[in-house]
Amino acid sequence: MPDPATTRKRRGGRRRAAALTAAAALVVALAPGCAPQPTPSANAAGAGRQIDVRTPQGLRAQQTLDMLNSDWPIGPVGVGTLATQRLAKQVETTMEKLWWDRPFTLHGVDITAGAATLQLTTSYGARQDIRIHTADDTLVDGFEVTTQSPTISSWRDVDAVLGKTGARYSWQVAKVDDGQCDRVAGTNTDESLPLASIFKLYVLYAVADAVKAGTVSWDDQLSVTEQGKAVGSGMDLAVGDHISVRTAAEKMIATSDNMATDLLIGKLGPQAIDDALANAGHHDPAAMTPFPTMYELFSVAWGQPDVREQWKNGTPQTRAQMLHDADSHVYKPDPFRAHVPASEYGAEWFGSAEDICRVHVALQAGAVGKAAPVKQILAASPNVNLDTQDWPYIGAKAGGLPGDLTFSWYAIDRTGQPWVVSFQLNWARDHGPSVGSWMLQVAKQVFALITPPQR
Structure with a gap:
């Protein structure tokens, strides 16, 4: 999945999955033959x-x-x-x-x-x-x-700017006290919206739990598969090559590597992800099950044949069967739907700003003992350019899929106070990579509103 925080990756990352990127190139090449008449x-x-x-x-x-x-x-x-x-x-x-x-x-x-x-x-x-x-x-x-960077000098300005995007949106600034998220500002914070690659935080939580339980080691080796390569990876690896669990976790968070994500889900098993949703405080874990791998979701959302309506209207049992079927077939991206959002059909991972805050807090709280590397993994790519004296620690995860753009940070200010800041935007259409960098300008100014004054 692309990481829009790195301009889509896009939005991004914002980096779009390789399979979708290839499909997007095809749609640009083929569209003139079937495109509607030009606009006025x-x-x-x-x-x-x-x-x-x-x-x-x-x-x-x-x-x-x-x-x-x-x-x-x-x-x-x-x-x-x-x-x-x-x-x-x-x-x-x-x-x-x-x-x-x-x-x-x-x-x-x-x-x-x-x-x-x-x-x-x-x-x-x-x-x-x-x-x-x-x-x-x-x-x-x-x-x-x-x-141009929009001007954000108050919480009201955030809504004024986001309200003009044409997106369904949610944002939240929460202060973390005694392991609880205390909202300072935000809008639609309990609305369940697409998470895009932020869902990978739940996979990391499951990895950390398995490491602490001794059922998985950071040094365990994962074997690269055809299915993994099909959804895209920034790592130049061949089928049969191996990477460690630690490397896969680092790539999953820092570069939003899709193959690494699926290799980790395959290592842990679906029950571990279901448990992570519940233990990390997702407001409705049942709504996220069956929990699709990236290969499975890409097959449903952008593969051939088009089964999105079947997914949208399907029972959990029907959806489980569809995911099973996707695993048994070769993923064939549909170039004409490469930029068509699938979240309106329910083909996404969903959660609220409150869920995002809780999973960030849970990850930090659980990053002890054998799971201590989680803090470093989350901080590898902060995405937003902040003064490190004001913000000595920034853990981050962002995401982007057609029509969906998300950002989240767990940041500790110079006084030692933790904060969680998140944004979720959902459109009925896709956008280019500029929206990701533009949103980071918004985010930087939001952080400026909570930066502690100099002593």
Whole structure:
């Protein structure tokens, strides 16, 4: 699963699973043959604002906006008419990422000698500037995108910003006292929303319990399988190669490695994950069972044939059988659904902000004795750039799947006070990687609201 905290991975990570990434590439290549008609011209989204196209830079600014707001995917042919050959690949890559955030609303354009800056708002409410520069042949030879950070100076601002994203959302800031989560601020904190890769915290909890019980050792070796490789991994391993439980746990958290996750679930068994849900305080463990592996969920959500409706309407017994069937078949990603959210069908892992706080607290409390490495594993990739003097410890897990973006942190401030901060956003459509980095700007300012003052 991608880790959107590393810009989707995306959102991310935000890193999308390799299988879904391959499918996404296919959908971009194939979509022109079946895509709906293009959207109205970009000016229609600009509340009446017009771009003066009597100059090369104005003309290219209009072309850029029209391409981004079109339902036709960005591709080398279109970009070849916009940018110089030297810059074409870079512009194509950048615009492909931006395209998922359409429609863009035009607020203004600043045209200067040889350059133009588009002032836009994305579909999720972020302000972006796209500066283009034109060469003597009128083609674009400079292309720069800047995403402005929203201003968060109060808890009310958090809701004002998230309320414009078009997402169902939940966020919470909780102070941890005596092992309890005491909410300081938040919205929809008891609403069960997609967790994306945050669910891997429950897998880590199960690993830690098994290590303390002596049924699993950090040094135990896991064998790489075809199924594991099918859901994607950042590790260059062949089928039959081995990694330790410790390495798998580190990769599962730090890089959200999907193969490592499934290898650990396979080692522990489904009952261990069910127990972890209950012991780590999930509000409704039964709602998360049968608990799918990543291979199983990917097969149901984005595989062929399309069984999402069957999953949505299925009983727990039906779903258990579907997961069993998925294990017995080769996962074949459907390129036309690679960017289609599956959470509305119930094909995801679900939990609330309160659940997220409880599992973070439970992991920290249980990180003793043989399970002590859990603290280090969680702190390997903090995702948010904070002053280490203010925040000497940050444990983190984030996640991203089509339409779903999540972040969570267990952080200890300079006074020794632990906090848990989390965000969950759920859309009916997918977005590009920019939304992940934009949300991290929101998160950094939320942390600033609780940073203890200097003594």
